[in-house]
Amino acid sequence: MKARARFILPALAGTALAAMLAGCGLTSPHSPGAATPGQNAPSKAPAPMRTSPSSSLPYNMSGLLDPTGGKFFGVEAQDAPALAPVTAFAASAGRKPDLIGQYLAWDSSFDSRAVAAAWSYGAMYYIAWEPYDTSVQAIADGQSDAYIRKFAGEVHALNLPVAISFGHEMNGNWYPWGTGQATASAFVAAWRHIHDLFIQAGASNVIWVWNPNIINPVPQVQLSLYWPGDAYVDWVGVTGYFPTTGPETFTSVYGPTMAEVRQITTKPIIIAETSVETGPSDVQAVDSLVSGVRRHHRVLGFIWFDFNKDGVNWQLETRPGLSATLAADVANLPLIDPKR
């Protein structure tokens, strides 16, 4: 009996000690993190908070919503999201772009690695989200909610700034979401629906870019009908090219559209898709593009469409003369550092 008691007592005491140690170390859900300074530290200030905020705080987008002090020099390169074409473009242009674009078909996954790679390169990612194989009405009706929520969740989880342009050139009739197959109200409803799902997912790290085509070829379409509202848009993107049929200038290409946009909103404008077709006035067009961007303080920059598509070569790398001109023009253009 005594022998058993001698065994039981230490065993129970050991159990108690183990329980206490377990409680002290293992069951506590709040292990103190690295000490970081508090907000302010006057004599009456509370104790510093423990958790390091850098890894858990949402990306502070306030500096990107209406950036000042620089311009975006972007590129939409073929074979995205590979960075090789971007580096080739940068070599031709003489400067690294700070915005890298990609066309992404509906139901494609969000490529967080591409965004992160671009960010490491020093550029913000710009997604032209194309609702192929669906309709804006179906999106507005919630038929793509699962896909959108998943996409938004992944964007939120990445916690890096991403520009998203849904249904670009909606005022043209050449895309399924354009004037030929969709109504303006359905487009607006789809836009707001997507936006709200992103909000619900907490994806505040998105810059929403509403991107009509320049109105020159479609003057009869009222842009205001397609406008989702200031609460749903951060930037206005404008698509407009300098064709070989020139001569064209920044003002002639974008002026009428910018004037109509200004009747709708004061949001900043970015030339979201542009390039210069080979022709007699291509050099002047490049000069006008860059000088126009530089001159208009509410124009955030431009994104070069660096594709060889449908028999038209918009690529810079294969046109040494044009690339030299562009390089010279952007050499002194103050660029935005998205990471700043």
Place this chain on the structure above:
Amino acid sequence: MPPDAETVMLAKFAPDPDTGPGSGSRPADPEHQVAKLAQAHLAAEPASAKNFSTRRRAPLDILPEDEDPAVSTRVLVMPRGKRGPARFSEPSARRTWISRAVLAAILCVQALLSLRLQNTASTTEALYLYGGHMETGHLLHGGSLQGNYATYFGGVPVLYPVLGAAANSVGGLDAVRALSLLAMLITTALLYAMTRRLFNERVALCAAALFCVTVGAIVVGHLATSDAVSLCLLALASWILVRTASWHWRAYLLAMPVACVAAATDYWALLYLPTVAFLGGLAAHPYVGRQGLVRALVMGGVMVEVFAGGVLIAGRDYVTAAVAATASRSAGNSQAMRILAESGKWGGLIAALAVLGAISYGNRARTEPSERVALPGSRGRRVALGIVLAGTALLTLIDQLYLNTDLSLDTHAAFGLFFAAPIAGVGLARLIGDHFRRVQIGVVIWTAALVFGISQSTQLFGSWPDSSSLVMELSRYLGPGTHYLVENDNVAIYYLMGNPDARPDQFSSTYFISYRTPGGQVLTGAPGYLAALRAGYFRVIIYDSSVTPALDRSLATALESNPRYRLAGTVPEDAPDFHATCYVWIRT
């Protein structure tokens, strides 16, 4: 023997004539006899002999350890000089030091259990601390207050909040929590000291060991709220009453201001003033007989009157707050079953031991015949003591049921368990048995209490989310003279104190707003918030649907379509039992 002899030899106990005709066939209750003899001697003593004396005496109330109490010839050591007739017998120095060493170990365990808890300031802590800073500024420099604290603080605003703010100024939240820990360690030490005076060292150690691992003691000892200081003062008042039980009645006066300050520090302590008073009376009963009960009634009445008079003099605001804290929390909507379940979870084990202790102590004063115990008094007194102590554990439950809320039940439970712990210690000591025959049972019970205490305190202290990220996120968007709507603004105000762009008057919570429109119309409630939102009144709006979900849904809908605001980010709020997402909107 001469009348002034230091010892009086007494014959074997005769049947107690008060116990009725049937009692002659059984031995009288020996403790009752001792008390009666002591009282009789007191009555025969000259008045001068009833006064105090500091001279140490041999034990009166302790049976010789080698004698059978039922048959032995008792030796009562009668005091001489200014001391009362019966008094507490100090144990041997060895026993005292061993007990103190064990008590020190118990206090170390308690400190360890409290210090292991980690979290940012809770809403209540933040409210009391920044309120304390505001009160301090108001008292010293005439600064303005953020609201009338007297109407809704759970204690007088110039007491604990100011004390807490002073500690906060010295060492931040950790210093305030250290203050609470110190108060709770003193409380446990006083519990030990009080219990050894009521029973003996073994029971006192059992009581302290049980109390120190209760979730209430652990959590309150690491919470920067008024509970710990208030309970400590209540414990001090109780100890004074027990310690001075054999002294002149004037010694009781020492406890009254302490008890009143305890109740003023935290109005919840008001509920326990009757217990304190009855405890004092019952502690004195073996020494002064029924006069002890008279003392209890008078003392209890005077304490309540003093406190009530104080708050009435202080103003209606204090009365409102005191009543709201203790008797009319009409906003409570907790289900009775939930309150019962939580009460059982927080203190069921000690309550069960207390009931066991009360029954066994009423039945028998000693675990073993030779056990050295404090003067137990009559069976009636023992039963009454058991009922008062064990019943106080139920007082918290009863009041919470009456208030229909489980708000602060966890911390309030500590008050009831403090009083239940001594008699629970008796219960535990009885289970362990004489000469530690069943020590395994004691170890198992204490281990169970320890495991419950650890797991429950961990759960409780993690029941609110770490606010570090949210405060850091908010701090990005501060601006001079701007306004912030934060669902639970106390924590943000507290952590941003000292920032000139985050003064308390710049914050609004989702509880209440009184917004004056540009047209001069004053709006409250949801219309007020939505009007302010439309006007861009708030620079930052933060909600997490934790407190006012209906209003938050309205705000979310309005914000999503408001071009002046943009979602700046979301901050996850994760705690073991709480998961939410904080939405941060900024005015662009």
